[in-house]
Amino acid sequence: MTLRESLRVAMQALRANRLRSALTTLGVLIGVMSVVLLVAIGQGARSEITGVIEGLGSNLLFVLPGDGEFGAGPQRSNFEVEDVERIDRALPGPEGRAAGSLVGAETVQAEGNRFNATVFGITEHYLSVVDRTIARGQSLSASDVATGRRVAVLGASSAQTLYPGQDPIGRTISLGAIRYRVVGVLERVGSTAFGPDVDSQVLIPIGAAQRLFGSSRVDSIFVRAESALGIEADRDAVRSALAERLEEDEFSVVTQDEIIGVVGDILQILTWVLAAIAGISLLVGGVGVSNIMLVSVSERTREIGLRKAMGARTRDITRQFLFEAVVLTGFGGVVGLLLGIAAAEGVAAFAPVPAEVTWWSIALALGVSVVVGLVFGVLPARRAGQLDPVAALRHE
Amino acid sequence: MTTGSAGGPHAAQDAVPAPEPEAPLLTAEDVTRVYTLGRDNEVHALRGVSFSVDRGEHVAIVGSSGSGKSTLLNLLGALDRPTSGHVRYHGRDVRDMDDAELARLRNGSIGFVFQSFQLLPRLSALDNVVLPLVYRPGSPGERRDRAHAALAQVGLADRVRHRPGELSGGQQQRVAIARAMVTEPALLLADEPTGNLDTRTGEEIMALLEELHRDQSTALVVITHERDIAARAERGIELRDGLIVEEVAA
Numbered sequence: 001m002t003l004r005e006s007l008r009v010a011m012q013a014l015r016a017n018r019l020r021s022a023l024t025t026l027g028v029l030i031g032v033m034s035v036v037l038l039v040a041i042g043q044g045a046r047s048e049i050t051g052v053i054e055g056l057g058s059n060l061l062f063v064l065p066g067d068g069e070f071g072a073g074p075q076r077s078n079f080e081v082e083d084v085e086r087i088d089r090a091l092p093g094p095e096g097r098a099a100g101s102l103v104g105a106e107t108v109q110a111e112g113n114r115f116n117a118t119v120f121g122i123t124e125h126y127l128s129v130v131d132r133t134i135a136r137g138q139s140l141s142a143s144d145v146a147t148g149r150r151v152a153v154l155g156a157s158s159a160q161t162l163y164p165g166q167d168p169i170g171r172t173i174s175l176g177a178i179r180y181r182v183v184g185v186l187e188r189v190g191s192t193a194f195g196p197d198v199d200s201q202v203l204i205p206i207g208a209a210q211r212l213f214g215s216s217r218v219d220s221i222f223v224r225a226e227s228a229l230g231i232e233a234d235r236d237a238v239r240s241a242l243a244e245r246l247e248e249d250e251f252s253v254v255t256q257d258e259i260i261g262v263v264g265d266i267l268q269i270l271t272w273v274l275a276a277i278a279g280i281s282l283l284v285g286g287v288g289v290s291n292i293m294l295v296s297v298s299e300r301t302r303e304i305g306l307r308k309a310m311g312a313r314t315r316d317i318t319r320q321f322l323f324e325a326v327v328l329t330g331f332g333g334v335v336g337l338l339l340g341i342a343a344a345e346g347v348a349a350f351a352p353v354p355a356e357v358t359w360w361s362i363a364l365a366l367g368v369s370v371v372v373g374l375v376f377g378v379l380p381a382r383r384a385g386q387l388d389p390v391a392a393l394r395h396e
Numbered sequence: 397m398t399t400g401s402a403g404g405p406h407a408a409q410d411a412v413p414a415p416e417p418e419a420p421l422l423t424a425e426d427v428t429r430v431y432t433l434g435r436d437n438e439v440h441a442l443r444g445v446s447f448s449v450d451r452g453e454h455v456a457i458v459g460s461s462g463s464g465k466s467t468l469l470n471l472l473g474a475l476d477r478p479t480s481g482h483v484r485y486h487g488r489d490v491r492d493m494d495d496a497e498l499a500r501l502r503n504g505s506i507g508f509v510f511q512s513f514q515l516l517p518r519l520s521a522l523d524n525v526v527l528p529l530v531y532r533p534g535s536p537g538e539r540r541d542r543a544h545a546a547l548a549q550v551g552l553a554d555r556v557r558h559r560p561g562e563l564s565g566g567q568q569q570r571v572a573i574a575r576a577m578v579t580e581p582a583l584l585l586a587d588e589p590t591g592n593l594d595t596r597t598g599e600e601i602m603a604l605l606e607e608l609h610r611d612q613s614t615a616l617v618v619i620t621h622e623r624d625i626a627a628r629a630e631r632g633i634e635l636r637d638g639l640i641v642e643e644v645a646a
Binding site for chain 1: 476
């Protein structure tokens, strides 16, 4: 019996039980679809988040509180504004390469419009260090920062919410009970699903933010290296500058690539976990296939006996039933794959969650669905092949 | 005695020695078959049966229910192996054949006709007749041509697309006979072929079997409990309690 013949006989049997075949396939189909979709979402999240970090511009060093061990909880910052200045002085070349920020949330309002904004208290060079540009008006000046003057720069969305259709420059906004004069509006960055919505920030001098949030600290410090080659030298300079005042475990200096690496690894693990969870549903689908094939074998005992009397070898019968199982799961795999891709496209188009279908999830889903058919089809198929023709023919 | 030694699909067939002109088609030599149903519960279905069937011969095996005739049919059909003794086809012992060789023997040399027809209900008459051809080399078109010819031979040329459920009992048995004959077997084994049919249809089926047996010089072994069916054969073998009690030439 040729392979094509086995396939034809298998298809014939499956067509004879259309509804049952369809329902059995559905289990595998849903499994494959979830693998493709969930992996796409995990993968999409990964590239989105690394994209956000990359969007801060390359050659950036992050000075963060704590010893930088992942897994440790958030650390309280011991940085102060003078640390930012000390770092800037310690770095080779012209000043203006280091900046600090203090982040908090506050209700912001203007003329009856209000929303909860992420408020950034920033030092003088913050915008140039993190690569943001002013669209209109001006940035916070050295004296604004030095004196903690009550002036603000708005993200593009913030400006639109507070002064829709108007130029906010020169107008006032209120943070809590305190009024600030708007001096500039930032260029729009565009929203992302996972990163902070940088367009709805409100930026004020760090001194003003410290008063607002009742803090004397700086959360994090950013350093822009002049080139990729200068990063290590800058890192050493930052370390020795901070070591003058802080213990070694109170701060860590990491590069953008290191953050992308670690975050990327975490999200890759997340993707695998999602794939594994979806894989469980594929497994359940496989058990369903096995179950139905066993039912099918016992229903068709007489057919098996007859085929053996007509000259089918054990191998022919085993192959016929194995093919049925693989056709069921393979069909489920292909349709599940197409639906999974369609669902991922749908998610990417209509939901804020990005989704990226990867080649390996396609290969995995198809490969696994065929393997599931083989693995879960073997037992019923062997049972069919080994039936005694005499008993099988007499079976009622 | 040769055993299947080569691995190729046709090697074992070649290993079957070319039969001498006068050698019987099949011989049963002191055949016993014991079924063990549980501890200390053995059923001796056949207790030592010897006979032979020549090429082109028409033999009836008669016996009441429980006489061992179904067991004998299974052994003659190479569906089962004897507990002791020998069943030989073309001089070759069935006990020395592996699964693939037995399958090839059944496919190439034996055609089965059952009391209950044993047609696959979801297949058309044509596809039912194609069934044994699937297990041998050949193109799909060639198989269908042969199946068409076999159905025409049993008078069902106009029923090839019908499923078994759409055919009368006599027509279903005709499809089964076409299926048995499409491989041009040396032996046609009919197990109570008229058992599920009325007398007139049964008569027609017997006439058809005998016609095919004559025209194609196929040996015909009919297993029956009906004396008048047995009387039509050239030779009758009567079984009782697992033993041959009488062997009569017509």
